[in-house]
Amino acid sequence: MTIVLNDTVRKLLDSPHPAVLTTLNPDGGPQSSVVWVARDGDELLISTERGRRKERNIARDPRVGLTVFDTANPFSYVEVRGTATLAEDTGREVAVLIAEQYMGPGGGKEYAEAPAENVRLVVRITPxxxxxxAAKAG
Structure with a gap:
């Protein structure tokens, strides 16, 4: 069943707030990383580099949690639980898109110009x- 995000959640996710992604380590313990997030409809996108702990954890166990809060009002927050998939970010398009969402035009330059051996992956979270x-509002 697909979860439909309400307008308040979408607005929070579409704003450049840092997020915390939690994956599960091999021993079952949590591993959390501060990430940038974008939205594709009701799915969430994160960019990471191949070989990072979050990639290895997701490849083994796709269950994830993502928390985002409004930096101007920390009591406005959303926690998204879901499953994640991994795919190569061909042309680093998603990495650049997310970086520009957070840093403005040209903010993705470092990702676009990174060496080819620094393979970027798209983490796609289905809530x-x-x-x-924020989940209760709207």
């Missing part, structure tokens, strides 16, 4: 549960 104040 299965949405919690938090």
């Amino acid at each position: 299965t549960k949405v919690l938090g104040n």
